[in-house]
Amino acid sequence: EADIYQTPRYLVIGTGKKITLECSQTMGHDKMYWYQQDPGMELHLIHYSYGVNSTEKGDLSSESTVSRIRTEHFPLTLESARPSHTSQYLCASSSISSFPNTEAFFGQGTRLTVV
């Protein structure tokens, strides 16, 4: 079934550790996004990508990096986790179709706790 998958779903990690949050989609979408969201709150855009080898920073300043080596894969890396990174991270994707913008599909999220 076409979907967007995030792993892990939950992660508790110590301060200073390097972590990578995985996101993969089987929808054949070109555009992918990472959002940070505290429960029920605003969706802050961290990074986005138009396609392979394309990455852009979003509006939320973040000590994170992304890569887009394959169309279906868009991992997010925190080089040194801090308690302020505690949040939920949502990955999303959308298609470049005949219209400029279409529906975004979200993964189930990774809930990160930095202790």
Add this chain to the structure above:
Amino acid sequence: GENVEQHPSTLSVQEGDSAVIKCTYSDSASNYFPWYKQELGKRPQLIIDIRSNVGEKKDQRIAVTLNKTAKHFSLHITETQPEDSAVYFCAAPDDKIIFGKGTRLHILP
């Protein structure tokens, strides 16, 4: 870049009454206006969208209206039910998707 303002931030309505949430956007070139619903503990999902070539779209109890001159679009939910309780987000995508800050809708029994 695009800027999206969403109001109100919280809305409580009696079950069976109507709810209206409004968003304003800044980029006149925007031509696609979606609304997403996020239930507690779940991911956001599209519930209705509208393109700039129409002024209104309806799907059962939900509708979206667009006023391109005033640069705002609204979500209307009629005959509200308990399952409508959620956070609702508007968006005005350009090259990226920027969401409004969300409206927490409470349906009161």
